[in-house]
Amino acid sequence: MHVDTIVQNLLSRQSEIVDRLCAFLRLPSVSTDPAFIGGMLDAQAFLVSWLERMGLSDVQLLDGGGHPAVYGAWNGAPGKPTLLIYGHYDVQPPDPAEAWVTPPFEPTIRDGRLYARGASDVKGSTAIALETIAAFLKLRGACPVNVKVFLEGEEETNSPSLRPIVQRYGDLLQADGMISADGARAHPKIPTINVGSRGIVEFEISIRTADKDLHSGRYGGAVRNAAHEMAKIIASLHDEDGAIAIPGLLAALPSVSVNARADTARFPFDEAAFVENIGARAHGEHGFSIREQLTLRPALDVNGMWGGYTGFGSKTVIPSTAHAKLSLRIVPGQDPDEASDALKAHLCTVCPRDVELSIDDPGTGSKAFNLPTEHPLVLAAKKVLSEATGQEPALVRLGASIPITVIFQELLGLQTLMFGFALPDEDIHAPNEFFRLASLMEGLSAWPRLLEQLGEYSADEFRSMAAEAESAAV
Amino acid sequence: MHVDTIVQNLLSRQSEIVDRLCAFLRLPSVSTDPAFIGGMLDAQAFLVSWLERMGLSDVQLLDGGGHPAVYGAWNGAPGKPTLLIYGHYDVQPPDPAEAWVTPPFEPTIRDGRLYARGASDVKGSTAIALETIAAFLKLRGACPVNVKVFLEGEEETNSPSLRPIVQRYGDLLQADGMISADGARAHPKIPTINVGSRGIVEFEISIRTADKDLHSGRYGGAVRNAAHEMAKIIASLHDEDGAIAIPGLLAALPSVSVNARADTARFPFDEAAFVENIGARAHGEHGFSIREQLTLRPALDVNGMWGGYTGFGSKTVIPSTAHAKLSLRIVPGQDPDEASDALKAHLCTVCPRDVELSIDDPGTGSKAFNLPTEHPLVLAAKKVLSEATGQEPALVRLGASIPITVIFQELLGLQTLMFGFALPDEDIHAPNEFFRLASLMEGLSAWPRLLEQLGEYSADEFRSMAAEAESAAV
Incomplete structure (x- = not known):
């Protein structure tokens, strides 16, 4: 037949x-x-x-x-x-x-x-x-x-x-x-x-700033707040363009090949439609087209972040813990373990000495x-x-x-x-x-x-x- | 009797x-x-x-x-x-x-x-x-x-x-x-x-970076992430010491009176016990004692912050929205509405133009x-x-x-x-x-x-x- x-x-x-x-x-x-x-x-x-x-x-x-x-x-x-x-x-x-x-x-x-x-x-x-x-x-x-x-x-x-x-x-x-x-x-x-x-490396980070949550009236102004500390850590991951701002991670990155850029350029990609589809302007590493940013360059995203009271109404608490789920998309030539280590080293560097940082890494990275x-x-x-x-x-x-x-x-x-x-x-x-x-x-x-x-x-x-x-x- | x-x-x-x-x-x-x-x-x-x-x-x-x-x-x-x-x-x-x-x-x-x-x-x-x-x-x-x-x-x-x-x-x-x-x-x-x-001003802020949550593999590297943007906004609220870093808010603040500082100094306050009780080092505005930071100076705290996937396991998503509950403790001489306006003005200034910021203010501030x-x-x-x-x-x-x-x-x-x-x-x-x-x-x-x-x-x-x-x- x-x-x-x-x-x-x-x-x-x-x-x-x-x-x-x-x-x-x-x-x-x-x-x-x-x-x-x-x-x-x-x-x-x-x-x-x-x-x-x-x-x-x-x-x-x-x-x-x-x-x-x-x-x-x-x-x-x-x-x-x-x-x-x-x-x-x-x-x-x-x-x-x-x-x-x-x-x-x-x-x-x-x-x-x-x-x-x-x-x-x-x-x-x-x-x-x-x-x-x-x-x-x-x-x-x-x-x-x-x-x-x-x-x-x-x-x-x-x-x-x-x-x-x-x-x-x-x-x-x-x-x-x-x-x-x-x-x-x-x-x-x-x-x-x-x-x-792209490959991927994923893990969850948690920080602790005090033994317990504290009343924001009784303690506000004299203690660290885990939400503030987590915000500073996350804010350090990217520059103003949205490019990854971790030198140790970028140093190990092979440069994008001429062939790969040529293949990417040949494929028609409608940047206007991309932007319209997401309902926002594009935002990414300077010097690369959107399509290149999406496929030839690594991307680091916080997939979730939380700390303190997130329920209905208000609660005057200073959170003592905060959490974030991170994922790093990696490109050919990047080793997942090395990329993961570079990211972790950066987190340890930016985290203040009296903030406790823990990393829960399922070890599921892939090239x-x-x-x-x-x-x-x-x-x-x-x-x-x-x-x-x-x-x-x-x-x-x-x-x-x-x-x-x-x-x-x-x-x-x-x-x-x-x-x-x-x-x-x-x-x-x-x-x-x-x-x-x-x-x-x-x-x-x-x-x-x-x-x-x-x-x-x-x-x-x-x-x-x-x-x-x-x-x-x- | x-x-x-x-x-x-x-x-x-x-x-x-x-x-x-x-x-x-x-x-x-x-x-x-x-x-x-x-x-x-x-x-x-x-x-x-x-x-x-x-x-x-x-x-x-x-x-x-x-x-x-x-x-x-x-x-x-x-x-x-x-x-x-x-x-x-x-x-x-x-x-x-x-x-x-x-x-x-x-x-x-x-x-x-x-x-x-x-x-x-x-x-x-x-x-x-x-x-x-x-x-x-x-x-x-x-x-x-x-x-x-x-x-x-x-x-x-x-x-x-x-x-x-x-x-x-x-x-x-x-x-x-x-x-x-x-x-x-x-x-x-x-x-x-x-x-x-201290008085208090509280409100919730939300940001939106795209019409919807996006797949972190398909979009990562070329779009804004609401968790990143919220982190940058929150990170802008304080300096490295933990002092409020909003000039418009501090400019309107009356200086702390000599009498108030003297009363505060007369009250024995055990800084070592304070630190031990919270299980962390003190962290606050330079030039003030802990007790002064707690009672004579304003304090700005994120009481809760959240965005993206916060459940069990992982989810490779780029959050399009993120939220934070903010509370500002104010001191004598500060007007709640003016303090609230100064904080809101700062938030609007630091929020990038293509990120949508909304503020849900219950209007419950008090002197x-x-x-x-x-x-x-x-x-x-x-x-x-x-x-x-x-x-x-x-x-x-x-x-x-x-x-x-x-x-x-x-x-x-x-x-x-x-x-x-x-x-x-x-x-x-x-x-x-x-x-x-x-x-x-x-x-x-x-x-x-x-x-x-x-x-x-x-x-x-x-x-x-x-x-x-x-x-x-x-």
């Missing part, structure tokens, strides 16, 4: 496919908050049942000590490449809940958009991959390549158990490359292939990701996207971090092609996240063709081409 | 009096949080019943649109001064609840200390005043002076309805002076009389308070305290704010003697608030003697002495 027929079949079943995606989205699989454990278990059961029904073998939960990954394989294409198919079933917390137009776990379609927490990140694109495999197996009885489906449950918490899982199940997960449903498209109209993403441009995964994707759109795909980098790419490369030697269909404006990690139904259709059209294209290679051809691309990139 | 007998009787009934205070403390009368409305209503009913039982007339709730005040009078001493007896039945929120050794609304005695929210601020001293009146009426059938008991329900929220109540019930509340159970003692061993307190040292209330208190302790009481000022003193002076022309028995180390507004049983006994010994002493004056004498003191102080 020709792949066009597979695609036609998928496109004709939009309503059935949307219904199944909505059932997936109704499960509140928030990995970061123990209160949502029920949603996590429901999502695992949902996926296990689905993989079994579509005919995958060896369907199981891969346990690494945290939320397990869901796994299933189809090995019926001997001599063909084996591709790990990556997605994740966990989602970000939905708060602030009151900011959602419709509830985050009640998927709702408005104006061709499917609104729900996780719709764009990344249940929508995960569903595209699974529907593609199911369609091949149902209609043709076979996939063009061997597939090993791996659906993670901790992507939104920086994958703390992913290393243990990949180490423990290393034999099961052997493959020639990986295709990820995560990693959004960079542009709604121009085909793109992601050849990199930036780099995919060689001549890798067979890139070549296959280029061909599929060129044919589908009539345009040469642009090579782009993501600002976001996909630590899994680094982990699979390190532990299993796998390169990752990100082939997700989310778009950048879909409010992921924020209220009113959505996924476009048009993107769902484009994904259901492209994924079967990508697998078909990869099936043109023998396993040996794939491996030698990949090895050559890797060595050229070094 | 001699006042000594009244005092002896009160001291002999410690266990009964503590039991009644514990019943009062069990009622969670948190005025700032609507969730505690039940505790507020219970406390009102408890007090109404108590005032009626002790024989006060005209017992009623005085409504000013918010939490009502509880009122009751005894007018059986014609020709004698009439004193308004002030206390408050509302308490601060108990959070953080987990930091309490025993639950905040389950009064517990340990080592001679009664632990409960509100024990020190100010149900303990309020109970002293009420037990005193009850004892006079029961044992002697009369008080030495006319009394009008006024127990406020919004002291901890800066008394938003106090003006409306005093205006509406102005005739009922006519008196020659006020004695307040609020206003702590400054020292455990040295008798003191409070002749002033600092000043009691003339020759006022008959002061003279009576001096006599009672000298006789009880064998020491000349020191004239001190409070760092905390008691807006009611200003309101009653402005609207009814009343001066206030603060005659509370709390001590400064009792963790009011913080976890594990307590009141010493020894202080309870000292208060039950002093209050009857104070009323007896005031009963030595005729109403006319009291009024002419008061008027003379006021004009000398101007």
Whole structure:
């Protein structure tokens, strides 16, 4: 059966496919908050049942000590490449809940958009991959390549158990490359292939200025206030432009390559639309375009900060503790541990001697990701996207971090092609996240063709081409 | 019956009096949080019943649109001064609840200390005043002076309805002076009389840097982060010493008088104990002693600050909003509106033009308070305290704010003697608030003697002495 027929079949079943995606989205699989454990278990059961029904073998939960990954394989294409198919079933917390137009776990379609927490990140694109495999197996009885489906449950918490899982199940997960449903498209109209993403380092800092909270009338004017001290620490992280103001961190940073800047400049990026979309002016490091700031330069953000009384009304207290969650996006050439150490050294330097600083570091940092441009995964994707759109795909980098790419490369030697269909404006990690139904259709059209294209290679051809691309990139 | 007998009787009934205070403390009368409305209503009913039982007339709730005040009078001493007896039945929120050794609304005695929210601020001293009146009426059938008991329900929220109540019930509340159970003692061993307190201005500020929260990977490095901007604003409020760094605010400040500095220096203040008590080094305006920083100089504190994700785990978000609760303690000679305007002007100046700043000002500011040292209330208190302790009481000022003193002076022309028995180390507004049983006994010994002493004056004498003191102080 020709792949066009597979695609036609998928496109004709939009309503059935949307219904199944909505059932997936109704499960509140928030990995970061123990209160949502029920949603996590429901999502695992949902996926296990689905993989079994579509005919995958060896369907199981891969346990690494945290939320397990869901796994299933189809090995019926001997001599063909084996591709790990990556997605994740966990989602970000939905708060602030009151900011959602419709509830985050009640998927709702408005104006061709499917609104729900996780719709764009990344249940929508995960569903595209699974529907593609199911369609091949149902209609043709076979996939063009061997597939090993791996659906993670901790992507939104920086994958703390992913290393243990990949180490423990290393034999099961052997493959020639990986295709990820995560990693959004960079542009709604121009085909793109992601050849990199920023890494990330995250930790929480707490300061203490006194043994206990103090009355602001009795003590105000003669004692330190933890909120003031935290404010001074956070204020020291950036200069007036918004650029990172930590010399130790910038000194170790490789300069941005001419090629990378040229690639970035070739990709049309609408700065005016960017600004309009956020409802504010751009604000970042001097001497770089917005797109360069977003993808080629590190970024340091306070994701949350709190101290003292934050409830209703007033409370005349001098907070003795204050807290902040920090995340640092790093770029190729930056080592997560070194970057983390430089940031911590700065915090220790700016924190006054009689303020107690503690750092809670989960140690989940990950390097930036780099995919060689001549890798067979890139070549296959280029061909599929060129044919589908009539345009040469642009090579782009993501600002976001996909630590899994680094982990699979390190532990299993796998390169990752990100082939997700989310778009950048879909409010992921924020209220009113959505996924476009048009993107769902484009994904259901492209994924079967990508697998078909990869099936043109023998396993040996794939491996030698990949090895050559890797060595050229070094 | 001699006042000594009244005092002896009160001291002999410690266990009964503590039991009644514990019943009062069990009622969670948190005025700032609507969730505690039940505790507020219970406390009102408890007090109404108590005032009626002790024989006060005209017992009623005085409504000013918010939490009502509880009122009751005894007018059986014609020709004698009439004193308004002030206390408050509302308490601060108990959070953080987990930091309490025993639950905040389950009064517990340990080592001679009664632990409960509100024990020190100010149900303990309020109970002293009420037990005193009850004892006079029961044992002697009369008080030495006319009394009008006024127990406020919004002291901890800066008394938003106090003006409306005093205006509406102005005739009922006519008196020659006020004695307040609020206003702590400054020292455990040295008798003191409070002749002033700092005023306060409070408001909440919010900033917005974008229409919505943004993903820190997709947007990090090219947009403003509300947590960063709030940190810069807060960091601008103080210099490295912790002194207020707002020129417009300091310019309007009268210089500290030689007399006030001399009074302050005469009062022994243990800086080492102060530092040890808070578990941190002192930190404040250069050129002033700690005691001066606490009572003669303004203080600006962030009581709470928050923005972004503050829950369990991580969330890679760039907050678009951040908030802070600010309070400014002001000193005699500072106008609350002018001080508030200077602070707001500074905030507007330091907030970048493309960051939206909004200020939520409840307009509850109050001036600092000043009691003339020759006022008959002061003279009576001096006599009672000298006789009880064998020491000349020191004239001190409070760092905390008691807006009611200003309101009653402005609207009814009343001066206030603060005659509370709390001590400064009792963790009011913080976890594990307590009141010493020894202080309870000292208060039950002093209050009857104070009323007896005031009963030595005729109403006319009291009024002419008061008027003379006021004009000398101007």
